[in-house]
Amino acid sequence: MKISVFYSHILVASEQTGLTVTDVLKQVHEFGIDAVELDLDQALPDKEEMKERLERANISVASMYAFFDFGNDPNVEPGLKFIDTAAFLGAGKVLVIPGFIEESAGTEERDNALQRMVGALQVMCDYAEQKNILVTLEDFDDFRAPFSTSGELLWFMEQVPKLGCTFDTGNFLVLGEDELEAFEKLKARIVHVHLKDRSLDEGNGGVPKITTDGTRLFPSPVGYGIIRIEEILNRLKANGYRDTLAIEHFDAANELSYMEQSAEWLRSRLH
Secondary structure (H helix, E strand, C coil), X not given: CCEEEEHHHHHHHHHHHCCCHHHHHHHHHHCCCCEEEEEXXXXXXXXXXXXXXXXXXXXXXXXXXXXXXXXCCCCCHHHHHHHHHHHHCCCCEEEEECCCCCCCCCHHHHHHHHHHHHXXXXXXXXXXXXXXXXXXXXXXXXCCCCCCCHHHHHHHHHHCCCCEEEEECCCHHXXXXXXXXXXXXXXXXXXXXXXXXXXXXXXXXXXXXXXXCCCEEEEECCCCCCCCHHHHHHHHHHCCCCCCEEEECCCCCCHHHHHHHHHHHHHHHCC
């Protein structure tokens, strides 16, 4: 299986250490990471330069992600341009965050927003199929996201059969759902994986995520927190998953060190 990491972590590591982005990319590749998860906003200023920078570092693009507001604006054209950019950069998958719904929204407003999201995702899936790209949705850790639990993800995938699941190991806990139970419900649709661990230790530093019951979850290197990552890896292997495993720990106090620890732990479990 291939290991990737969020390009955002590379940029933050550059800021935290004073190293150039090129130097961080070199170190990341030496850690055994050979791909990135790339935000559309990071690629758009100069996608040609981004492609050259990553190619020089022998780093590919495993997946791209982008935020939209299809619930309010059903114009899917920006989504199709996103897929074109992903194709140019050689990404085989895209993660779409189709929008958020405020908790104050009424039933009719919520239903209409969901149907607009579904319509946009259907068009994007059909278009992406022509480019040999998979469109995915993840369990997003935001109370306003109508796709934050396994049940909500399954609903979207029933409406949009071509939609795949990016399984984020660390986000289900934020909404109070067990990650292993969620895996069993979603395993038939998983095409991409974000390995995100969580820590209860404030000593880790970084910005905590607050769960529904008020628990403070801090960033953690993969394998060093409370999420049952090793069990998920075992189940992925048993389920025949052989694709990318993306290291993720946004808001970490030391991104470069976390990337190294995560990659080392993960590589030791893949052999």
